[in-house]
Amino acid sequence: MSTAELRERARRAAAHVVDPEIPVLNLVDLGVLRDIRIAGDTVEIDITPTYSGCPAMRVIELELELALRAAGIEKFRISTVLSPAWTTDWLTAEGRRKLADFGIAPPAGAASRRALFAADQIACPRCGSAETERLAEFGSTACKALYRCRSCGEPFDYFKCH
Amino acid sequence: MSGTCEGAAATPALQDYTLRLADSALILGHRLSEWVGHAPLLEEELALGNLALDLIGEARSLYAYAAEIEGEGRSEDDLAYRRDAGQYRNLLLVEQPNGDFARTTARQLLYSAFAHPFWRALAGSRDEMLAAIAAKAEKEAAYHLRHAGEWLIRLGDGTEESHRRAQAALDELWPYTGEVFERDAVENRLIADGIAPDPAALRPEWQRSVAAVIAEAKLKQPTYGWMQSGGRSGRHSEHLGHLLASLQFLQRAYPGASW
Numbered sequence: 001m002s003t004a005e006l007r008e009r010a011r012r013a014a015a016h017v018v019d020p021e022i023p024v025l026n027l028v029d030l031g032v033l034r035d036i037r038i039a040g041d042t043v044e045i046d047i048t049p050t051y052s053g054c055p056a057m058r059v060i061e062l063e064l065e066l067a068l069r070a071a072g073i074e075k076f077r078i079s080t081v082l083s084p085a086w087t088t089d090w091l092t093a094e095g096r097r098k099l100a101d102f103g104i105a106p107p108a109g110a111a112s113r114r115a116l117f118a119a120d121q122i123a124c125p126r127c128g129s130a131e132t133e134r135l136a137e138f139g140s141t142a143c144k145a146l147y148r149c150r151s152c153g154e155p156f157d158y159f160k161c162h
Numbered sequence: 163m164s165g166t167c168e169g170a171a172a173t174p175a176l177q178d179y180t181l182r183l184a185d186s187a188l189i190l191g192h193r194l195s196e197w198v199g200h201a202p203l204l205e206e207e208l209a210l211g212n213l214a215l216d217l218i219g220e221a222r223s224l225y226a227y228a229a230e231i232e233g234e235g236r237s238e239d240d241l242a243y244r245r246d247a248g249q250y251r252n253l254l255l256v257e258q259p260n261g262d263f264a265r266t267t268a269r270q271l272l273y274s275a276f277a278h279p280f281w282r283a284l285a286g287s288r289d290e291m292l293a294a295i296a297a298k299a300e301k302e303a304a305y306h307l308r309h310a311g312e313w314l315i316r317l318g319d320g321t322e323e324s325h326r327r328a329q330a331a332l333d334e335l336w337p338y339t340g341e342v343f344e345r346d347a348v349e350n351r352l353i354a355d356g357i358a359p360d361p362a363a364l365r366p367e368w369q370r371s372v373a374a375v376i377a378e379a380k381l382k383q384p385t386y387g388w389m390q391s392g393g394r395s396g397r398h399s400e401h402l403g404h405l406l407a408s409l410q411f412l413q414r415a416y417p418g419a420s421w
Contacts, residue, residue: 052298053191053219082223083294085301136205137309138212146205162301 031090318379340389
């Protein structure tokens with residue numbers, strides 16, 4: 001197998017690994033997969049955590065290992081890199097569409113550094129209404145906040161800008 | 163990935179400094195985790211748990227790096243679970259008990275208003291690893307600051323009772339805010355090397371953030387008086403020992419246990 005073929009095979013394997021907490025997004029959609037290099041006969045993969053304390057990272061690493069083995073790749077090294085820090089700007093367009101289809105509002109706009117007194121205006125992923133309100137800054141996972149649509153009345157998750 | 167440090171002489175200072183940051187993150191993370199199962203409402207249950215996760219995640223990266231700098235084969239777990247209170251280097255502010263929700267919120271505001279600009283400044287460190295950890299932590303601290311700020315405003319500008327409690331919390335915790343901006347030989351060394359930011363330079367931004375929230379919350383800023391100090395040299399309040407007794411129980415009872 002050529003280097004390019006091996007790399008492509010590893011990429012396809014990684015694209016099968018999904019976020020255990022948002023199972024419609026794979027590692028490529030999320031931007032968690034940072035790099036794949038081939039060093040000799042070894043596949044070197046860099047992944048980056050979304051949040052420092054994201055409990056899904058260990059599971060993702062394990063799943064990635066299983067996916068690589070299932071693809072017949074035995075020699076690999078998975079490294080966690082912190083820099084540059086993951087940002088929701090890395091979510092792919094495909095990833096954003098999948099999120100919305102799944103009922104999670106994708107991050108609105110680019111990540112900003114503003115801290116105090118900032119609030120995002122979010123459209124409802126179900127009916128599209130902009131009449132929404134934030135119920136809680138932190139939702140079911142660190143990366144999400146909980147919102148409610150005032151038009152259709154449905155609560156929904158919002159994938160926060162980060 | 164490994165960081166850079168300028169010469170062997172800087173190594174003990176860098177390790178000490180990294181441990182301080184790790185200890186503050188772990189102890190505050192543990193304090194917040196004590197709320198899980200006890201928070202005043204479900205949303206806060208999730209929020210406090212998430213804040214705790216961020217902080218413990220930051221602590222893990224920092225401990226792993228401190229262990230790597232030390233180079234004696236200790237792990238992040240050894241550093242977290244096998245050091246006693248006198249060896250901990252965290253800020254006194256973060257070990258203060260949760261008290262009521264107002265106290266926890268005020269503590270979070272006072273810490274995060276510092277942590278946010280601190281991590282931003284450290285992200286420009288000449289030490290690559292600290293810079294990388296800081297760049298992640300800065301984003302997390304921004305949320306923590308916003309969250310604590312919004313809650314303190316609700317409490318301060320809420321009922322008579324919530325106002326009274328919020329003011330009491332600020333008054334109680336204020337003497338622990340001086341230590342945050344102290345510098346000692348370790349910091350002076352690393353500041354000179356371009357590795358650590360000067361905490362005193364972050365004070366104006368901290369002051370602005372805290373004052374903005376206090377004003378909006380219709381609370382009174384406590385006056386600067388005598389300030390507590392000692393966390394950096396291992397002189398802690400009695401509370402840290404109790405916290406560690408809970409945090410470290412398993413590794414003390416079953417040394418080396420893993421799963």
